[in-house]
Amino acid sequence: MFAAEQQYTRVAIWLHWVVAVLIVGQIIGGKIMTAMAGSPTKYEIFQLHKSFGVVILLLSLVRLGWRFTHKPPALPDGMKTYERLGARLTHVGFYVLMIVVPLSGWIVVSVSTPKISTELFKIIPWPDVPFLTRTDGAEVLWKNVHNCLAITVALTFFLHVGAALKHHFVNKDDVLTRMIPILKPGA
Ligand code: HEM
Numbered sequence: 001m002f003a004a005e006q007q008y009t010r011v012a013i014w015l016h017w018v019v020a021v022l023i024v025g026q027i028i029g030g031k032i033m034t035a036m037a038g039s040p041t042k043y044e045i046f047q048l049h050k051s052f053g054v055v056i057l058l059l060s061l062v063r064l065g066w067r068f069t070h071k072p073p074a075l076p077d078g079m080k081t082y083e084r085l086g087a088r089l090t091h092v093g094f095y096v097l098m099i100v101v102p103l104s105g106w107i108v109v110s111v112s113t114p115k116i117s118t119e120l121f122k123i124i125p126w127p128d129v130p131f132l133t134r135t136d137g138a139e140v141l142w143k144n145v146h147n148c149l150a151i152t153v154a155l156t157f158f159l160h161v162g163a164a165l166k167h168h169f170v171n172k173d174d175v176l177t178r179m180i181p182i183l184k185p186g187a
């Protein structure tokens, strides 16, 4: 049994898993949609990508606010200094990427030629980033930035999952089970 302050809040756990699933879906979906030949389906998938991307941006801002106001549980005592540093860098990196990846996607649609409006889930019109100029050069640049940042998320993901599995199966500590409470014996 862990004391209450050793736990992530329910909200932190829900936000972690909802955002994680959405981000993995965005990366796979983003790669598939850009490889598709032009068609009405491709257009619909682009609109869905933009819609879920904006949802990720908004949820990540909520999550960041929650993180600043709710302290996470401490890392296990036995961890070495470089492991602590690695965990911290990965988590801070993820928080930054969860904001800048969707922002870079939003810039892509705001500088692309021609203009294609964004309508979230076919209901809510979403504006472009103000004061940006549409040029072919800016479009190519920001598409590359968005792609590189998304690849950085994917690489960080493998590092993060590898570390979580090491904690669980090698160190046999509570780091994974406190993020997935149903894995806890007796839960
Ligand atoms: C965490 C959120 C997001 C992730 C992980 C993500 C990921 C990706 C990936 C992997 C691609 C394919 C890149 C390539 O192969 O060149 C892509 C393309 C794209 N994304 Fe996102 N995206 C996110 C959010 C957004 C948002 C919020 C928007 C716009 C509002 C957006 C707009 C686009 C567009 C327009 C493309 C096509 C770019 C091209 O044609 O090269 N994305 N995204």
Ligand code: HEM
Pocket (backbone or CB within 6 Å): 016, 019, 020, 021, 023, 024, 067, 072, 073, 075, 087, 090, 091, 092, 094, 095, 098, 157, 160, 161, 164, 165, 175, 176, 177, 178, 179
């Ligand atoms: C793209 C997907 C993911 C993102 C963006 C992400 C992001 C994060 C972030 C930012 C934290 C730090 C939480 C905080 O201190 O406030 C965290 C913690 C954690 N994540 Fe993920 N995560 C993802 C996927 C996963 C997956 C698939 C697993 C499981 C295999 C996982 C397991 C964990 C665990 C166990 C912790 C707790 C670490 C600790 O207590 O120090 N995450 N994640």
